[in-house]
Amino acid sequence: MKAVCWMNGEILPADQAAVSVYDHGLLYGDGVFEGLRFYGGVVFRLEAHLRRLQRSARALALDLPYQAGELARAMREAVGACGAAEGYIRLVITRGPGALGIDPRSCGRANVFVLVDQLTVVDPAVRQQGARLVLSSLRRLGPDGLDPRIKSLNYLNQILARIEANQVGADEAVLLNEAGYIAEGTVDNLFIVEDGVLATPPVSDGALDGITRGAVLEVAAELGVPTVERHLAAYDLYNADECFLTGTGAELIPVGSIGQRRVGIDERPVFERLQAGFADLVGRETQREQAGVEGDVVLA
Numbered sequence: 001m002k003a004v005c006w007m008n009g010e011i012l013p014a015d016q017a018a019v020s021v022y023d024h025g026l027l028y029g030d031g032v033f034e035g036l037r038f039y040g041g042v043v044f045r046l047e048a049h050l051r052r053l054q055r056s057a058r059a060l061a062l063d064l065p066y067q068a069g070e071l072a073r074a075m076r077e078a079v080g081a082c083g084a085a086e087g088y089i090r091l092v093i094t095r096g097p098g099a100l101g102i103d104p105r106s107c108g109r110a111n112v113f114v115l116v117d118q119l120t121v122v123d124p125a126v127r128q129q130g131a132r133l134v135l136s137s138l139r140r141l142g143p144d145g146l147d148p149r150i151k152s153l154n155y156l157n158q159i160l161a162r163i164e165a166n167q168v169g170a171d172e173a174v175l176l177n178e179a180g181y182i183a184e185g186t187v188d189n190l191f192i193v194e195d196g197v198l199a200t201p202p203v204s205d206g207a208l209d210g211i212t213r214g215a216v217l218e219v220a221a222e223l224g225v226p227t228v229e230r231h232l233a234a235y236d237l238y239n240a241d242e243c244f245l246t247g248t249g250a251e252l253i254p255v256g257s258i259g260q261r262r263v264g265i266d267e268r269p270v271f272e273r274l275q276a277g278f279a280d281l282v283g284r285e286t287q288r289e290q291a292g293v294e295g296d297v298v299l300a
């Protein structure tokens, strides 16, 4: 794959794309982004990602300089230029260059870029054995702070949690919310299986409304696995039969342990069905898009 970047309308080799040192995205983390995957040359759930991006931008009073359809075309163009059928896309909108000082009114036009590259977030051994999690001492921010539904360029809350995980040799950290319930991982949503029921925290507990999370809930419904969105605490992790994480980068990753405790049983029957079901869903949607003419994306 040739890593490429669509930058404000122009395709460049990724290592030649750059933004100004005055860009408030760089200076203050002022901006929004999406991480997407493409399979067989087709971007998975493109519209859902664009809808989430639009909402994140609106929440930050950030005007997108392109319509959803134009952003969709930019992504398809960049995917076409990379020469690979599968890979990862980072769509980034920064506030744009402005004066020193946080006031966004000094910024001119937002910068938009689409970076297409490979992303390996999970070691194959971890996929096999299950991720080692730690409960972070950091709390996921509440809706009265930086609302966790905003996919912003500021990931310091999660980065601090990931540093804690790194320091104890774990693969991922789980963040609780201020009430002590599980919100999510640093870059993924969390699920457990207990007595055959698939459970995940509601988005209102501080989780991003993950596209993979949504797809997994759909797959569970198709397979007849009962699902519930409810508060989960550390107690529920310790008592889970199975536990796993979901995200665009990671797809579905089983969890092997939390702190020093093994989570669940060694077999993961529900996880395996959901993982196969997810691969099947991706395959079906990819084929459908490949067969049809890719229409314009217009969001309500």
Ligand code: PMP
Pocket (backbone or CB within 6 Å): 035, 158, 184, 185, 186, 187, 188, 189, 207, 208, 209, 210, 211, 212, 213, 246, 247, 248, 249
């Ligand atoms: N939570 C956070 C904080 C994330 O950054 C991500 C990755 N975008 C997720 C959850 C998973 O979301 P998705 O399935 O849409 O990638």
